Amino acid sequence: MPVKSQQQTPPENSGVRGRTQTIKTIATKVASFTSKRASAGAIRSGRSRTSVADSKRSHQSTPVKTERTPEELIYLRRHKIISEVDDKNIDEVLNLSDFSHIPKSFLTEIEQDDIYATILEELQKKKSILNASKNISEQQDEEEPISPDFMAVDDENKNISGEISYPISDENNSKVSNDGYDTDIEIESPVKQKTPISGKDKYRKLCEKGKLVPCSYFMAHINKDEMVLRYHQFSTDDIRAITKTLTTNYNVERLFLDGNYLQEQAAQHIAKLIISNDFITELSLVDNRLGGGEGTKEICRMLTLNQNLKKINLSGNKFNELDVAQLIEAFERNTTLRELDLSHNCFGEKCGEMLGAFISGNDSLEYINLGWNNFREQSAIDMIGGITENTRLRRCNLEMNGFGPSGGQILAECIKKNTVLEELNINGNRLNTQNAFAIGQALSVNDTLQVLKIADNQINSDGALAVFLCIKANETNRLREIDFSHTVVTQETVNICEDIKKLKNGNFKYQVGKVTPELLKSNADTICYIKTNTDLLKKLRTNAAKVKPNEN
Template structure:
């Protein structure tokens, strides 16, 4: 082990005191006047390492007295952290401590926190990836609520869960001096978002918050977005790899419309959808403070990036200078708008591949397409020529040809409908009357017997109409036969006395025949239509009945699922309370043991000092004698 031994330069009495000293005793050691402060820190550190049986870190020994202590990934462990706490406690020149990746655990963190609580100079602390867990979270809270000189804290990748979110929510509520907090790469979930959201909204001193690489989604994501809407101090918010999805993204878009202080927002890898992008575009159109927006590696389609840059272009007072759409495919129209923005201000866009699909935009958002559906996004047309100018020129012609074909087909359909309109008018009227009568008589649904009775009544009416029309047809046929047999009126008595009405009836017989045939065909079509309508109504009722049964079953399953979820939540809360109770009991026991250990140490120290005084007294007596 390559260790320095500057303690040989000290007087024997002071060297022995350093060898026997513990963590509390080092405070009373006088610094040797012939050594610099850095050299004294080296001596103290070596002594503590020797006492605890650990090897000193060469990086600390080679650069003592520096303002920043950077010991990343040195595997210090709990004892190594305890040895380092002694020089940190006494060195007033250190302002930054970086102990990331040293696996110090909760035990080692206890020594570091004890030193940091006594320091008025250290402002930046990095304790990331040290496996401190729930007990470590409580110690961090004790540190941040007991030392307001710390403005930057990094406790990422320390296995914090939703239970620990309440601890950090209390820190945000009571500490109004902290500027930057990094809580990334932990196991915070939906509950954490709901707990942290209100405290973020009310904390105006925090400027940077990193919650990336967690599992905040659903209502938790919405709570974080609402906090952004109300907060007036936060400048940088990192939320990548959380799963905000559609709800969280839409809520964040609405928050951007009302926020004026946020400068950087990272929502990459959050499964942002097209609906959420629409809301975010609306927010960007009204936001004048955001400078950096990152929403790359998401699941929205080709027109969404175009909507974003168009909103940025419309906002003349906007401050956005970087749009990061990493691995997102964009169109040529997107690139054209980006160039237009760059002509008027500083702007940069990061994106994935360029697509050969061109976008045909509607005249306005919410236009109605030929199918009668509302258009909420630009349409896409495949540009087979890729990026060449020829393909660009052919797009307009292709669209115009397709439009002409659609117009010709529509005109043909109109003519066909005009031809069938007169034939179907009577049928439609009869079917409508049948439907209205059924709706009036059975508002809540008819039984099968009532439906059969109504069908029989309608059939009887149709039969009566058919009989009357057949009688009229026979009379007209008889008149026609008489006219054909006696074209000159021979053999017919009282020919001169024939009434005008009989003459008109004989003359109009061909017209009546056409009317009778037309009415018969109408009755036949109406009969078929009524049968189909009745069958359709019956099938509709059966479908409605089955749908109601399915809906009842679905509601029952939902109630059962809700009941099970509530039971699980109650069980989870009970277990959480038990865990917290046990943790508090362990903490109380630990504190008691610490007090006992401290008391024993003080007793030993007093005994040691008393024995030393006795030895000194005896020595002096011998010298006097």
């Protein structure tokens, strides 16, 4: 059964003082309550206005009960109906989710006394907060500001929860402590962050969009530091999907795209990748068709703008004399490049002078490969002159260029004067026996060269012998490997090599061709080789004989 609120009639003076003190306390706690709750319930209108006089008559006609039956107490505990509002339970009242449990007399007094204006003002603020949140989510008509008429109670015994209500708090709203007060800390709902798309998913979507068949090897190795994609016959669309995926990949450091016949359009996508991704430090583009026209421009733009690439292999891309000027300009602007491979291209006689000037002034490259090009005569001389003047280059590959006898003499001067070069490959350059004697004499004063590859040249057995005799005579040389493959030698040459190996405590490796039997004549006397300078060879034998290996 419904239980109506209880109204007591205290004496005039004491009642006014007590009531005034209670209202002041209520107003103070309402202000405190405002600072603790950032969001509150809204007050919705919809009831007809009820006059104050009718509310008073309804309130005065309510019978006063002094005692409650056990059934009434159980109902009160179950529904939390508050019989009277004072300074002791104002916090409990303001935390209610349904204002239907508040006595009607308290709601009526809000209309009559100015001291309750603080509560009305607070309710208006709550209503404005709710309206603001609704306007963001959807367009609705603005409601009229709250007024005391919304607090009026109908003559009939109706629930006013539709007019005044607070949203039921959940786990993400402010928690209420055991003593009835809200905590100062409000637990905000966790912000859901979007899970970043993995490289595999990104690549699948790009392939699906471009109607491409995904490369299983690429997806399997996408999180490794080395990506080897050689000879996959990729199209330009395949390269676009791969490079877009790798743009935000910070795992791959070495990328190999050899033998995919990539051309100008693919060069654009590769250039964008290398410019945007600074984690890739090694790039190999062997056996493609990037040379000429726009392909060369994109490679040059990539080299100019990227300042983190350490190694690049542009071998077999048909770069020619028309491309060399652009490439050299890009190489000069890039100060981080350490290894450069331009082998198996089409650089000819007009390129030697420009490349030589570039190499002589470069102070960042440590390795350069210019093998399998067309450097001849004067172009070879100019290029080798640049290598001679370079003070940073450690390894140089010049094989299969056909320097000829004139280039061989310049090579000997380079070995003699250069004090930083450690590895030199001059295989297959049409060097003759006289060039071998000159190179041997240069080795007798060189203390830095460690590896020399001089195979597949037109050098007879006496030329090879002269080189090894000079190496033995120079006790301070650092040579640890020499390659004379396919060069026929005598048993004397093999014996000298074994002596050098003993002098270096086994730290010497040599490769020679077949050994001529002693009964046969030396190939130095045949007409297909230039005759040996016998006097010089005799002198070299004498110098080498002075250095004897330890018998131990």
